[in-house]
Amino acid sequence: MKPSYFRPAPALCALGLIGTAWLSAPAAAHLGGDADSVAVDSTMMRAQLRSTPMQSYQLHEITTASGTQVHEYATPQGTVFALTWQGPLPPNLRQLFGSYYARYQSAAATQTRPGMHRALIIAEPDLVVQSTGHLRAFHGRAYIPNLVPAGVTVADLP
Numbered sequence: 001m002k003p004s005y006f007r008p009a010p011a012l013c014a015l016g017l018i019g020t021a022w023l024s025a026p027a028a029a030h031l032g033g034d035a036d037s038v039a040v041d042s043t044m045m046r047a048q049l050r051s052t053p054m055q056s057y058q059l060h061e062i063t064t065a066s067g068t069q070v071h072e073y074a075t076p077q078g079t080v081f082a083l084t085w086q087g088p089l090p091p092n093l094r095q096l097f098g099s100y101y102a103r104y105q106s107a108a109a110t111q112t113r114p115g116m117h118r119a120l121i122i123a124e125p126d127l128v129v130q131s132t133g134h135l136r137a138f139h140g141r142a143y144i145p146n147l148v149p150a151g152v153t154v155a156d157l158p
Contacts, residue, residue: 030098031127032144034078038062044095045070056149057081059158064089068138070096073157075149082143082154090138097142100127104142128154 068087131140
């Protein structure tokens with residue numbers, strides 16, 4: 001007697017593959033991504049989003065339930081060129097850095113950080129990250145130098 005096997009309908013298989021791809025796909029939001037992706041960051045962090053138009057850029061403020069604030073800055077064309085964060089917990093940098101995360105991670109791995117206070121400075125031609133943190137006090141800034149709009153000074157971003 002031959003064993004009988006369950007064979008799902010082709011449409012069910014296709015739906016399963018699409019669902020798996022959707023769940024495993026990275027979020028579109030990231031440093032260097034478009035401004036519309038900021039809403040994805042807000043949703044992923046389960047946070048409130050407030051956007052404010054500035055003279056040379058758009059400021060998107062994301063506040064998490066824990067009190068961490070992330071500011072994402074987009075050019076007038078809609079590209080996220082910088083972000084800052086501060087709060088009692090660090091944000092998900094993998095989410096915020098997107099395609100720049102691997103570069104960040106490898107550069108950060110080469111730096112030693114003795115003691116309780118953690119400071120990290122990465123200054124590459126296409127990515128700058130400045131981060132400090134200790135228990136309940138994390139601060140940082142990351143930006144892509146060639147995307148910063150003319151007349152904007154990253155150090156002056158709120």
